[in-house]
Amino acid sequence: MRTETLQHIALFDKCKNFTRAREVQAAGLYPYFKPITRSEDTIVMIEGRERIMMGSNNYLGLTHHPEVLLAAKGALERYGSGCTGSRFLNGTLDLHEQLETELAEFFHKEACLVFSTGYQANLGVISGLVGRADVVFLDKLDHASIVDGAKMSHGETLRFNHGDLAGLERKLQRLPEGTGTMIIVDGVYSMEGDIADVPGLLRIAQKYGAALAIDDAHSVGVLGPNGDGTSAHYDVVDEVDLIVGTFSKSLASTQGCWPRCTSCSASRSGASSCGATRAGCKRACARSASRSARRRRRSCRC
Numbered sequence: 001m002r003t004e005t006l007q008h009i010a011l012f013d014k015c016k017n018f019t020r021a022r023e024v025q026a027a028g029l030y031p032y033f034k035p036i037t038r039s040e041d042t043i044v045m046i047e048g049r050e051r052i053m054m055g056s057n058n059y060l061g062l063t064h065h066p067e068v069l070l071a072a073k074g075a076l077e078r079y080g081s082g083c084t085g086s087r088f089l090n091g092t093l094d095l096h097e098q099l100e101t102e103l104a105e106f107f108h109k110e111a112c113l114v115f116s117t118g119y120q121a122n123l124g125v126i127s128g129l130v131g132r133a134d135v136v137f138l139d140k141l142d143h144a145s146i147v148d149g150a151k152m153s154h155g156e157t158l159r160f161n162h163g164d165l166a167g168l169e170r171k172l173q174r175l176p177e178g179t180g181t182m183i184i185v186d187g188v189y190s191m192e193g194d195i196a197d198v199p200g201l202l203r204i205a206q207k208y209g210a211a212l213a214i215d216d217a218h219s220v221g222v223l224g225p226n227g228d229g230t231s232a233h234y235d236v237v238d239e240v241d242l243i244v245g246t247f248s249k250s251l252a253s254t255q256g257c258w259p260r261c262t263s264c265s266a267s268r269s270g271a272s273s274c275g276a277t278r279a280g281c282k283r284a285c286a287r288s289a290s291r292s293a294r295r296r297r298r299s300c301r302c
């Protein structure tokens with residue numbers, strides 16, 4: 001888009017009128033989007049100077065592990081750089097299926113579906129399962145991908161104050177019996193650092209016949225006896241209905257996943273627009289995430 005275009009089209013008025021970022025940039029105080037020109041895990045190069053990286057989600061430090069890098073390189077050489085098709089058609093590799101099997105085992109679930117990003121995993125799970133007559137409950141501090149997933153669904157979205165289980169229960173009491181209901185929360189809230197009260201949420205979900213979904217983006221690799229997430233941390237894996245994960249933090253890659261029961265009928269078809277029809281389920285990422293998960297498991301056995 002050319003800057004002159006902004007003058008003539010009303011849709012772009014909001015871009016023209018938003019000047020705060022440019023003002024802060026001009027004052028030399030803008031902290032965002034600083035390009036990293038080299039990364040050695042905790043040391044990165046920014047603006048020609050070495051800096052200590054204090055803000056990354058590389059919780060296990062696996063992004064530069066030689067075994068992980070070797071696995072990713074091997075996948076690139078064997079399969080090339082892109083999938084060139086959706087999972088439905090020519091985009092499913094043996095690597096994807098192998099990774100899904102390993103992840104299902106890792107999360108103690110029957111099956112798993114891999115998406116191109118953690119963001120899309122949330123879009124897929126919520127929009128695939130929450131239909132027209134259903135209701136999805138969101139904690140007010142849930143991640144943006146959960147909020148967007150709820151917007152994409154055709155159901156009603158209701159929000160409760162952060163961690164306010166009594167407030168959640170009051171809202172659930174008002175629903176007609178038999179309403180299809182999902183409660184979805186972050187397992188660990190990345191900005192606040194607190195862990196969701198999964199046993200409390202489960203008690204309420206079970207009382208009102210709701211499905212409980214946990215976004216374990218910041219818990220995988222960190223919480224639980226084997227880094228297997230929030231439900232494992234509370235020893236309630238069998239009772240939590242849905243888990244969503246991402247590989248962009250502990251698993252040193254990109255892509256997202258949904259460990260699930262085999263009979264979750266939305267699995268490949270309902271979640272299709274975010275998962276199965278995306279052509280970007282990356283092969284090197286699948287290999288590196290798989291290798292990272294294996295390393296995490298091995299380190300727990302030692």
Ligand SMILES: Cc1ncc(COP(=O)(O)O)c(C=O)c1O
Nearest residue numbers: 117118119143145186217246248
């Ligand atoms: C809680 C949570 N869920 C989902 C995501 C999305 O994951 P990704 O960035 O890997 O797509 C993030 C990423 O920051 C997150 O923090």
